[in-house]
Amino acid sequence: MKYTTKNIRNMFLNFFKKKKHKIICSGSLIPNKNSNLLFTNAGMNQFQDYFLGKKTYPFSKVATSQRCLRTGGKHNDLDQVGYSDYHNTFFEMLGNFSFGTYFKKESILYAWELLTDEKWFNIPKEKLFVTVYHQDYETYNIWNKIIKLSTDNIIKVYDKENKQYESDNFWQMGDTGPCGPCTEIFFKKKNHKNNIYNLDDKKQCVEIWNIVFIQFNKVDKHNVIPLNTISVDTGMGLERIASVLQNVESNYQTDIFKKIINYIRDTNSLITENTQSLHVIADHIRAAVFIIKEKIIPSNEGRGYILRRIIRRALCHGHKLNIKNHFLYKLVNIIIETNHNETKQLKDEKNYITQILKNEELQFQTTLNNGLNFLNKKIKKLKNNNINHELIFYLYDTLGFPIELTKDFCIDNNIQINQKKLDNFILNKNKNRKNQNKKNIINNIIYTNYTSKFCGYKKFEVTAVVKKIFINNQEKIKILKNETGIIILDKTPFFGESGGQIGDTGIISHNDIFHVQDTQNFMNTIGHIGTLSSGKIKINDTVLAKINTKKRLLIQNNHTTTHLLHTALKEILKYPIEQKGSFINEEYLRFDFSYPYTIKINEIYNIEHLINQNIQKNIIIKDQIIDFQQAKNEGYIFLENKIYPSKVRILSINNISKEICKGTHVQQTGEIGIVKIISYKSISSGIKRIEIMTGLQALQKIQTQEKNIKNIQNILQTHYTSLIPKIKKIITDHEKIKKENNYLNQIIIKYQEKKLIKKIKKIKTINFIMHEVNIKNIKSIKILINLLKKKIYPGIIILFYESHKKYIFVIGVTKNLTMYIKATNIIQIIHENTNSIGGGKSELAQCTSENIVNIIKIKENIQNWIKSKI
Numbered sequence: 120m121k122y123t124t125k126n127i128r129n130m131f132l133n134f135f136k137k138k139k140h141k142i143i144c145s146g147s148l149i150p151n152k153n154s155n156l157l158f159t160n161a162g163m164n165q166f167q168d169y170f171l172g173k174k175t176y177p178f179s180k181v182a183t184s185q186r187c188l189r190t191g192g193k194h195n196d197l198d199q200v201g202y203s204d205y206h207n208t209f210f211e212m213l214g215n216f217s218f219g220t221y222f223k224k225e226s227i228l229y230a231w232e233l234l235t236d237e238k239w240f241n242i243p244k245e246k247l248f249v250t251v252y253h254q255d256y257e258t259y260n261i262w263n264k265i266i267k268l269s270t271d272n273i274i275k276v277y278d279k280e281n282k283q284y285e286s287d288n289f290w291q292m293g294d295t296g297p298c299g300p301c302t303e304i305f306f307k308k309k310n311h312k313n314n315i316y317n318l319d320d321k322k323q324c325v326e327i328w329n330i331v332f333i334q335f336n337k338v339d340k341h342n343v344i345p346l347n348t349i350s351v352d353t354g355m356g357l358e359r360i361a362s363v364l365q366n367v368e369s370n371y372q373t374d375i376f377k378k379i380i381n382y383i384r385d386t387n388s389l390i391t392e393n394t395q396s397l398h399v400i401a402d403h404i405r406a407a408v409f410i411i412k413e414k415i416i417p418s419n420e421g422r423g424y425i426l427r428r429i430i431r432r433a434l435c436h437g438h439k440l441n442i443k444n445h446f447l448y449k450l451v452n453i454i455i456e457t458n459h460n461e462t463k464q465l466k467d468e469k470n471y472i473t474q475i476l477k478n479e480e481l482q483f484q485t486t487l488n489n490g491l492n493f494l495n496k497k498i499k500k501l502k503n504n505n506i507n508h509e510l511i512f513y514l515y516d517t518l519g520f521p522i523e524l525t526k527d528f529c530i531d532n533n534i535q536i537n538q539k540k541l542d543n544f545i546l547n548k549n550k551n552r553k554n555q556n557k558k559n560i561i562n563n564i565i566y567t568n569y570t571s572k573f574c575g576y577k578k579f580e581v582t583a584v585v586k587k588i589f590i591n592n593q594e595k596i597k598i599l600k601n602e603t604g605i606i607i608l609d610k611t612p613f614f615g616e617s618g619g620q621i622g623d624t625g626i627i628s629h630n631d632i633f634h635v636q637d638t639q640n641f642m643n644t645i646g647h648i649g650t651l652s653s654g655k656i657k658i659n660d661t662v663l664a665k666i667n668t669k670k671r672l673l674i675q676n677n678h679t680t681t682h683l684l685h686t687a688l689k690e691i692l693k694y695p696i697e698q699k700g701s702f703i704n705e706e707y708l709r710f711d712f713s714y715p716y717t718i719k720i721n722e723i724y725n726i727e728h729l730i731n732q733n734i735q736k737n738i739i740i741k742d743q744i745i746d747f748q749q750a751k752n753e754g755y756i757f758l759e760n761k762i763y764p765s766k767v768r769i770l771s772i773n774n775i776s777k778e779i780c781k782g783t784h785v786q787q788t789g790e791i792g793i794v795k796i797i798s799y800k801s802i803s804s805g806i807k808r809i810e811i812m813t814g815l816q817a818l819q820k821i822q823t824q825e826k827n828i829k830n831i832q833n834i835l836q837t838h839y840t841s842l843i844p845k846i847k848k849i850i851t852d853h854e855k856i857k858k859e860n861n862y863l864n865q866i867i868i869k870y871q872e873k874k875l876i877k878k879i880k881k882i883k884t885i886n887f888i889m890h891e892v893n894i895k896n897i898k899s900i901k902i903l904i905n906l907l908k909k910k911i912y913p914g915i916i917i918l919f920y921e922s923h924k925k926y927i928f929v930i931g932v933t934k935n936l937t938m939y940i941k942a943t944n945i946i947q948i949i950h951e952n953t954n955s956i957g958g959g960k961s962e963l964a965q966c967t968s969e970n971i972v973n974i975i976k977i978k979e980n981i982q983n984w985i986k987s988k989i
């Protein structure tokens with residue numbers, strides 16, 4: 120095939136190479152930090168600053184094939200996938216760009232040549248028409264006078280609702296950023312006689328190339344300002360132009376998608392007409408693979424949330440296709456195989472990508488099963504065929520079951536949903552939650568631009584002056600006995616909670632003592648939160664601020680250990696793990712990080728070992744304040760999502776650990792003493808958590824564990840070295856005894872069965888036995904009752920035994936009697952006589968009497984009741 124997707128990409132880039140353009144690699148799917156986009160949504164994103172004139176690009180003419188994702192913001196195609204033949208969430212955009220060299224005429228001539236010249240794409244000219252922005256006369260004239268396109272093939276597109284620049288032919292990257300009028304080239308799928316096309320009707324025509332003349336910068340919602348340099352940004356969806364050149368009806372019928380869809384069909388043995396679901400899966404797996412490649416993992420916010428939505432939507436469609444096994448993660452291969460542009464990079468990341476997808480798929484399976492079980496149970500109980508909207512919300516909000524799937528389920532089971540009520544309910548819930556959050560924040564926030572100085576890295580107590588006092592968020596001049604409030608000092612040794620490290624506690628004393636229960640940062644102010652035990656403290660009082668030193672030293676041990684752990688993880692797991700959260704208090708530390716594989720026990724030991732080794736080396740810890748940029752250049756670790764000031768504190772433990780960190784630390788690693796990993800687990804897809812204790816607390820933990828082992832040794836009367844063989848032997852013996860016991864039980868049950876058959880009495884036509892047994896095991900009695908039931912059809916069997924001065928009754932009723940005599944009815948009669956506790960079903964139930972009771976009387980009552988029923 121001449122026009123394979125791969126060839127089209129190459130031809131495009133070659134064409135522009137011949138026109139003296141520099142060919143640049145695709146930028147990342149994650150835009151640079153200054154961008155306000157979550158994902159790259161157009162070829163021009165990587166050049167944003169050059170269009171705006173903030174920087175000068177080394178080449179003035181470039182061309183790319185850029186990975187793009189349109190799943191949110193101004194350009195969102197997520198919901199179209201599955202319904203539109205020409206939309207993808209993930210796609211490649213072919214584009215040529217001019218930074219201030221050529222403009223309208225040249226860019227239009229290039230596009231026309233590439234599309235229509237027989238050496239290139241060879242599309243018949245009469246199959247194309249164009250749109251232009253209504254005020255862009257220059258472009259109109261170029262199409263008409265230079266390209267010689269007839270006027271009925273040039274459509275002017277106007278502003279929507281007369282709002283300037285609100286037009287399909289005025290392209291904007293996002294809510295802000297470079298923008299300008301554009302001209303779009305359309306392919307006519309069928310020639311309409313009068314040449315009138317509905318631009319939105321993809322059966323008539325499809326837009327293939329957009330040429331944007333970047334002339335403005337949108338600075339905010341209402342303001343668009345002209346740029347000094349005018350540039351060109353063009354974009355042609357590779358998958359779309361492939362569908363035109365391959366003469367097929369949809370992106371999903373092009374060579375690449377055909378392969379992916381066939382693979383999905385073959386590997387899951389699908390014979391289905393549901394192309395909608397196949398399209399969604401094919402599109403979404405491509406998007407998911409490329410997002411994960413950028414080291415994004417599924418989560419509940421930001422990029423991770425988009426990824427989770429995409430994966431879950433694909434899994435829901437897998438469910439619709441009745442695919443029973445986990446399937447999505449098995450598609451990574453075909454995505455790699457069909458992406459000829461980045462095969463190598465994808466292959467290197469294959470295992471990682473597969474693992475992340477697999478984790479999410481397994482996790483979602485549980486949600487899916489729970490949701491379906493819940494729904495199945497609920498619909499059995501429905502009185503009519505309407506399902507309550509609160510129930511759907513519960514499924515979604517608490518069980519994480521997608522509303523879309525509930526809807527499908529209801530359609531399949533002929534159940535109606537009141538969509539309006541559901542929408543309103545969700546709206547109100549969200550509103551309430553927002554208000555709730557607001558309330559919490561307001562309660563904890565104090566507003567002050569006062570800056571207090573932290574001097575607690577080395578000093579644990581200082582004399583300071585009271586600068587501000589807040590009670591119930593109101594600024595006051597004094598705080599009195601028993602009042603709770605926030606005190607601000609000019610300088611303080613108290614560390615305000617940050618970077619996972621909890622705030623200090625301690626006292627602020629004047630003549631009276633203010634007990635500090637927590638310390639928090641409010642902008643540049645450190646707030647001591649606590650209660651005054653007597654007297655009063657006023658503004659300008661000189662006080663002694665003294666932290667709880669013992670607690671602080673323990674916290675420091677744990678904080679420095681967090682840094683040592685971070686390094687040890689990278690070294691032992693040989694993987695660029697990323698910190699995802701931490702919590703450090705005086706008892707332990709918790710560290711969450713991204714790592715897609717299972718951590719093996721040996722790796723845990725090695726991590727523990729390495730940290731202890733670095734502690735033994737008793738390394739001096741150094742800190743320094745430097746420029747953030749310098750710290751970054753020198754490789755100090757920082758958190759991607761955190762905003763740092765221009766000057767930061769760096770902390771280094773030789774070359775072992777280099778981090779940007781405000782926290783408080785030991786002076787030499789030896790102070791920590793010893794560390795013990797107390798737990799490690801997976802907390803969500805791709806995120807692991809390790810918890811550690813340090814110093815004497817670690818020792819105590821080890822001693823407790825040792826004590827437990829010693830206790831076990833004592834109980835088992837064995838030496839440490841024989842402990843494991845002994846436990847294994849006990850288990851084997853136990854299994855053996857259980858088997859023997861079962862065998863003996865069978866014999867006893869058989870024996871009892873024979874004995875009891877002889878005790879059958881007739882109550883009219885019904886066989887009746889009520890007898891004490893010496894099997895003191897409910898399970899065996901139930902087996903016995905089931906055996907007897909087969910022999911004495913129709914019958915009622917009541918067996919009981921005495922245990923701890925109580926009677927235990929088990930009642931069996933043969934099925935044919937349960938219409939009018941139920942085992943639970945008999946329990947009720949026993950209960951009336953003995954205050955028993957119990958329950959069960961109509962064929963089998965059990966209860967326990969409160970004490971020893973008169974069996975003869977109960978038996979009489981039961982018999983009489985049965986008589987009354989037949």
Ligand code: SER
Nearest residue numbers: 161329331352353354
């Ligand atoms: N930025 C324009 C678009 O995305 C042209 O590349 O359509």
